[in-house]
Amino acid sequence: MPVAPTGAPKQRKPRPSRARGLRTTTGCLTCRKRRVKCDESKPRCGQCIKSERSCSYGSAIDTNSEQTADQEESSPRESNAPTAQPSSATVCSPARRIPSIAGEIDVFQNSPELRFDLSPLTIATSLPSPNSAPFEWYDLLAEDAINNIQKHNLGFETTCLSRRQSPVPETPAIDPQLQSPKEDHIHAEPTSTEPWNSVQTIQLTGDEIQLFQHFVDVLGPALDLFDHLRHFTILVPRLAVHNLGVLKSLLAVAARHMELHADTQPRQSFSAATPGSSVSGSHEAQGPAQQLSDLATQYYYETLHYLSQNLLYPSYTKSGEIIATAILISTYEMFDARGSNGNGNWERHLRGIFWIQRSQNNNGESVDGLRRAAWWAWLRQDIWVAFRENRRTLTIWRPTKRLMDLTPDELALRIVYIAARCVDYAANEKQYDMHTRIEQGDTLLNALEDWHRVLPASFNPIYTQDHSENSSFSPIWIHPPAYAAAVQVFHFARIVVIINQPTMGGMNPFRRRRRYLDESVEAICGIATMHQRKDIPSSFVDMMCVYAAGHCVQTPTKQGAVLQLLERCLDITKFPPRSLLDDLAKYWREET
Structure with missing residues (x-):
């Protein structure tokens, strides 16, 4: 006969009903x-x-607003109405009030930077998984490259662009983001454990040395304008001599940029084809521009061929090398978009880079310096495209640091992010009623003023010249160039918001808006005037900001001065096409 247990029976935990306990709403x-x-x-x-x-x-x-505020770039969500939230999860002190164009709104005293829910609505349902993001990006490149080869009969072998040529992948490596214990971590030098890298330094030909030097002297500094550590000028060239993908993309963008300047630079002779090229023969009778064009095109397709052979290495798809290669390819396509053989898909490929950035969890505050620098370089390109195409920027990342905790160099970067949110605002013009649009615009204008208010003295002009009879704008010199560009971007963002913000009418708001616009035009054009032919990297920011400022000038004298200034910028940057001048003149005609 079994013996009964001496202890009391354990009480069974009641099972929640299926209608309530087992079905979560989170x-x-x-x-x-x-x-x-x-x-x-x-x-x-x-x-x-x-x-x-x-x-x-x-x-x-x-169901929890704090949960929502903590979502980052890898967790996109849809929203129909932008909201402003403090960037700190802590409780803030009572709000202060700051004058704005349409009235006064509250901002948080301890969190002057506001966070905006203006992420793109279209990517939530079309985002590839992190593991497939590099392949999706490459498929965009390969598809457009093959179409371009066939369209222009370029003579390249299209079968070599298939990514299925890749060797058997090695054992997946640890995510490099988990190996960054130091702040401002610099990407490690190549090692023999990375089969997609060369342990020995890759030898350069005479032509390649010229192109390599051009990148280091001109294009690297342009990409590094807001990066005081100069990753594209210092680190990327070191990576290039050990990684064929980085090297070929670097040479491609250098050749394409030199081609655009071939008419104004000392005459140089280049081979019409690189070793192993599918382009037969060396056409010595060709001019320097055509020789450089052939070189650029050849290096571009060799870059794609390298990608097709190495994408199945898991460690490569998570590496800093693929990020550097992606930015260099994007910069090449930015310049190539104006050429006769340009594939015209630069804008579409920016979305592919967004996929790769997201797959690696890269953002503007990444610990790894190269990934952080590449993210900001990508965002700057996307801001221009979004501004011109009247679409939202692709990033859905939001900063976590407060303005008061940023260094001067980080402040220069933060205004680029705020400008992206302002471009988002311009793209949403028809989606909300007037009162909502006014509130959104005031939120952004206050965020801009908060940024401007915390600037240290290093952002102040070193020199300002009074108006002269021969100049419509007073030259303004701010040093270093990154701080001058940041001030320009601030005024660019303010212009974008004001010209897209509705108004309830009234003389005082009208005067206030006009005063802000005039101030921004003077600041942008004054800084650009000081830069002329003296600071090539700054010219890319000058171009975008002067073009925006041109939408605010009304007198023929000022309009003529803006056109001359913009024309000089385009002579330096060779981007975008000079049709930008016609676009601005057409806008003025329609406004009269």
């Missing part, structure tokens, strides 16, 4: 759709990581 959208339990980890939950699925959290099921 969790990622993927787990809810699959009807599996979600651990709600962010940016990706455990279930999605295990099953290699895309993970996102929808705003419709966000």
